[in-house]
Each structure stands twice: as C-alpha cells, then as structure tokens.
Amino acid sequence: QGKFTLLRDTRTDGSFLVHHFLSFYLRAGCKVCFVALLQSFSHYNIIAQKLGVSLTAAKERGQLIFLEGLKYCLDLMFGEEEQSGQSNPLQFLRLVGASDLRALFDFIRTSLTPSGSDSWKGPVLLVDDLSVLLSLGATPVPVLDFIHYCRVVVCSQLKGNIVVLVHSNEDSEDEENELVVNSLCHHSDLILWVEGLATGFCKDIHGQIKIIRRVSLELTAEKDLIQIYQYKIQDKNVTFFARGLSAAVL
Secondary structure (H helix, E strand, C coil): CCCEEEEEEECCCCHHHHHHHHHHHHHCCCEEEEEECCCCHHHHHHHHHHCCCCHHHHHHCCCEEEEEHHHHHHHHHHCHHHHHCCCCCCHHHHCCCCCCCHHHHHHHHHHHCCCCCCCCCCEEEEEECCHHHHHCCCCHHHHHHHHHHHHHHHHHHCCCEEEEEEECCCCCCCHHHHHHHHHHHHHCCEEEEEECCCCCCCCCCCEEEEEEECHHHHCCCCCCEEEEEEEEECCCCEEEEECCCCCCCC
C-alpha cells in the first residue's frame, strides 16, 4: 500500500505490463481508476478477456472507473460535452498556452474516494501512458504537479497504489519527456524498465526488463536493488528468464 510504480519502456512496447497490473488489481478486489490515453476500451477489454478478466463486468459493478482519453478528445473537438452538461477531464486542451490538469485530478480523486457502500480492498490509479499528456500540449511542470497531487491523495491519504507507464528514449531530442521520466524515476518506489534488445529483433527473446527496487528512498545506507531478466511475450502470459538462459539459446 502507498507505493508508486513506474513502468518505463525504451525501444520497445511495455504495454504488456499495463495489462498485467490491470488484471492483477481487478482480481485482487481493488477499485481501479484507469486513465487510458493510448487505446480504446475495446482494445483493453479484448486483452483482459484473454487474461481471464472482464472489464465490462468490472465497470458495471463499480470496481473499474475507465477514462477513455480518445473519446474525451473527440468530445472536445465536436463540443459534445457541452450538450451532456458534464465537465471534460481533458479540458486543458482548449486552454491556449495553458496546461492545467486540475480537472483530470478532480476526476481521479472523485472516482477513488470511497463511499459508504464501497467494499473494495484499496484504490489504484493506473495511467497508460503519461507521455501522451505531453504530446497533447501539457508542459512538464503541470504534469509533475499532477502526479504529485495524485500521490498525496491516492498513496498517502487513501493508502492506495499508483502505476504509471511512460515512454523514453535516452537518445531522443524530446527534452520535456526525458525531464518528466527522470523526475518520476527519482520518486518511484519500484521501477520496471523494459528495453528492446541492443542486438535487434529476436523471435525467441523479445526484450529485457530491469527491476529497480528503490531501497534508497527509505533513507537507509543501502543501494537500490537491481535485477535484470529477459522475457518472451506469449498469447496469454509472459515468460521471464535470466540473461543468456533462454530455451532457444540453451
């Protein structure tokens, strides 16, 4: 409880970790607010069904609060939210020269604040992916402020967990994105860094994952614990193994 997990991918797609955490927390009986900025609901639902979880059923019973970023962006473009009378969590897109994410934060806080009838084990905020906010025009400081306030409410006050995916490329010229990624790395309790193979594509090894447990955040003299594995993504699961010990190699 109260942990911030950063999912970081470089030269590959780390979205399989998002699907893992989504199905994991739903099966565990947690209330999940999923800020999905990258794909549609049907995309996540199809993959979740392969993992034995129904997002539609989770939404109907109030366990899953799904924010479909693609839909809200279209509503803003065509003005449909004015007809419905509901405020749009992504309304910062209409503010020229500003990137106030307060509406998005209010949506998350309202969604995860427990009511008297809630019986879920704990709140979880899942974001896929934070880099999209920068692409939509938000600047690094408001994005980092947004994450800070989410941590205060979800992790500190509600004793829940936050899982955020960001894309990064150390050779990229996108300085704003790298600033956000590096800042989040300094504040994360756990970093799962997925990287593509330096040697290129391999059908038996899809990449490597670096697991960094931030022991140094606990103000001890110990160094962060780092483990590195390679992995292969299959239809319904992911196989992990030590570097150089893939069945294809042996």
